Amino acid sequence: MTQEIPNHRANAGNVILVEDEPYLRHRWHRELENEGYAVVCLSTGIEALDVLRNSPAALAILDIKLPGMNGLEVLAQLRHEHIHIPVILYTAHPHYRDDPRCRHAEGFVTKSSDITELKRVVKALLKENQ
Numbered sequence: 822m823t824q825e826i827p828n829h830r831a832n833a834g835n836v837i838l839v840e841d842e843p844y845l846r847h848r849w850h851r852e853l854e855n856e857g858y859a860v861v862c863l864s865t866g867i868e869a870l871d872v873l874r875n876s877p878a879a880l881a882i883l884d885i886k887l888p889g890m891n892g893l894e895v896l897a898q899l900r901h902e903h904i905h906i907p908v909i910l911y912t913a914h915p916h917y918r919d920d921p922r923c924r925h926a927e928g929f930v931t932k933s934s935d936i937t938e939l940k941r942v943v944k945a946l947l948k949e950n951q
Contacts, residue, residue, distance in 0.1 A: 834858040834947065837881040839869045839895070840911075841888055845932075849882075852936055853943070866890030873904055879947055882939070883926075885912040893922045900925050907946045911939060 836858045840846040846862050853860045861878070863869050866887045873881060881899075883892035890898075896908050909928035910917065918929050928942040 835878045835880075836860050836943065837863065837869060837872060837878045837906075839863045839866065839882065839887065839892065840884045841865065841886075842884075849936060849939070852940070856940055856944075858943070864888075866892060866895040869895050870898055873899060873906060874902070878906055879950065880907045880909065880943060882909045882911050882943070885910055885914065885917055893917075893920070896925055897922065907950055909939070909942055909946065 834857060836853055838846065838849055838853065838860055840849065840862070841864045846864065850860050850862050861872065863872060866883070867890050869881065869883065870890070883895055885892040892910055892912070896910070899906065899908065907927040908925075909930060910923055910926045911930050911932060913932040915931045917923055923929055927946055930939045930942055
């Protein structure tokens with residue numbers, strides 16, 4: 822079933838968050854909503870592709886290590902299908918920063934208990950893409 826993205830302010834703040842860890846997904850969802858973004862949370866790359874193919878969004882935050890289809894595969898498929906939504910790769914594995922497949926993402930943030938950097942990158946990319 823395709824999840825619809827809310828149509829707030831011409832999708833200026835609609836964010837797709839893809840994280841397979843329920844606790845982290847809930848925490849980041851709450852933090853991003855507190856910043857004023859409409860957030861749709863998903864737990865797999867397959868769900869992310871389905872939603873992004875069928876609903877507008879301003880930005881996607883992808884964990885790299887996802888079950889089934891990982892975040893890098895989702896990113897590659899989005900670009901292959903010419904779906905040009907800004908993507909932030911958000912991972913606990915900083916060595917991925919040097920992976921050439923990451924160059925297609927607009928942002929790369931290493932996971933931390935403090936999500937200040939993630940919020941900063943989200944804000945900057947949304948402002949840049951208005």
